[in-house]
Amino acid sequence: MKSFAVVAGLLAGTALSTAAVADTPVLTVYTYDSFVSDWGPGPAVEKAFEEVCGCDLQLVGAGDGAALLGRIKLEGARTEADVVLGLDTNLTAAAAETGLFAPHSVTADYTLPIEWNDATFVPYDWGYFAFVQNADLEGPANFKALADSDLKIVIQDPRSSTPGLGLLMWVKAAYGDEAPAIWAGLSDNIVTVTKGWSEAYGLFLEGEADMVLSYTTSPAYHLIAEEDASKSAAAFDEGHYMQIEVAGKIAGTDQPELADQFLSFMTSDAFQSIIPTTNWMYPAVTPAAGLPEGFETLIAPEKALITPAADAPAVRDAALAEWLDALSK
Numbered sequence: 001m002k003s004f005a006v007v008a009g010l011l012a013g014t015a016l017s018t019a020a021v022a023d024t025p026v027l028t029v030y031t032y033d034s035f036v037s038d039w040g041p042g043p044a045v046e047k048a049f050e051e052v053c054g055c056d057l058q059l060v061g062a063g064d065g066a067a068l069l070g071r072i073k074l075e076g077a078r079t080e081a082d083v084v085l086g087l088d089t090n091l092t093a094a095a096a097e098t099g100l101f102a103p104h105s106v107t108a109d110y111t112l113p114i115e116w117n118d119a120t121f122v123p124y125d126w127g128y129f130a131f132v133q134n135a136d137l138e139g140p141a142n143f144k145a146l147a148d149s150d151l152k153i154v155i156q157d158p159r160s161s162t163p164g165l166g167l168l169m170w171v172k173a174a175y176g177d178e179a180p181a182i183w184a185g186l187s188d189n190i191v192t193v194t195k196g197w198s199e200a201y202g203l204f205l206e207g208e209a210d211m212v213l214s215y216t217t218s219p220a221y222h223l224i225a226e227e228d229a230s231k232s233a234a235a236f237d238e239g240h241y242m243q244i245e246v247a248g249k250i251a252g253t254d255q256p257e258l259a260d261q262f263l264s265f266m267t268s269d270a271f272q273s274i275i276p277t278t279n280w281m282y283p284a285v286t287p288a289a290g291l292p293e294g295f296e297t298l299i300a301p302e303k304a305l306i307t308p309a310a311d312a313p314a315v316r317d318a319a320l321a322e323w324l325d326a327l328s329k
Helices: 002-023 042-053 065-078 092-097 143-148 162-186 197-205 218-225 256-266 312-327
Strands: 026-031 056-061 083-088 121-134 153-156 190-194 211-215 231-233 240-250
Touching: 026 065, 026 256, 042 056, 042 256, 065 083, 065 092, 065 162, 083 092, 083 162, 083 256, 092 121, 092 240, 092 312, 121 162, 121 218, 121 256, 143 162, 153 162, 153 197, 162 211, 162 240, 162 312, 190 197, 197 211, 218 231, 240 256
Parallel strands: 026 056, 026 083, 153 190, 153 211
Antiparallel strands: 083 240, 121 211, 121 231, 121 240
16 A cells, blocks of 8 residues: 555656646747857846746747847737847837837836837847957958958848848948948958858857957957957947847737736846846946956947937838848949
């Protein structure tokens, strides 16, 4: 009888365990691939949030940042996502127009370079686009100098990558109607155009190009994580384009309270302290401990460029057409 009692107890325990798992709410967050990588913020964010939410946080990689919006549009109201994390201000107006995102109620003491009053999207980090190079390279001072040089660069596709789109917006913000001429000059500097940031940065590290489109904060990774000071960001005198990354709640989510909790959690010290040394960006809310040692060595752009979110779709369409035309010749 004792043996049967043990077996019965084990079966009952398994049933209870299975029921507990079944009762655990799941929050699905679509994000970009590098966020969910082993070296990205995803693992630490998942652990920290699950400690306070009593839920199962599932982070789903969906390509690079700009690909997220395309996937959400394709899936529409049938999407399994509860939250989308990884859009930026170049995409928020287009995302809001889909009607797939719900307003948030998050308030936070943001330390962004600009005032934030978007009622739909919550910022979690920000940075400046830049071309990263080996520190011993005498880099160009602006896009015109880069176009006139023999330097080889790797960039990302603006149709799938937020850095790639940011580059288009950067050139357009800096040069306006002269942007097509800039792209014509840069066309023979471009080694290749990758789908996402990870592929491009990998090619640069393998020596396939002199410079890669990334961020002013990228050298901090090499300095802090690898104790390697051999990388730097080229300072451009026409200014650097700012990126603010955001997350939004899907209107049709079946976990609205959990989604709200996650958006609020993003602005907490627990989340924001993870960002600098995993996503290698500036946090939207400066952590209590401040920025890690090494961030003070990064270049500080003298001029910040950004296109208002409401104007971004029209500017994007014009810039994309100019870019495609220049690279097709």
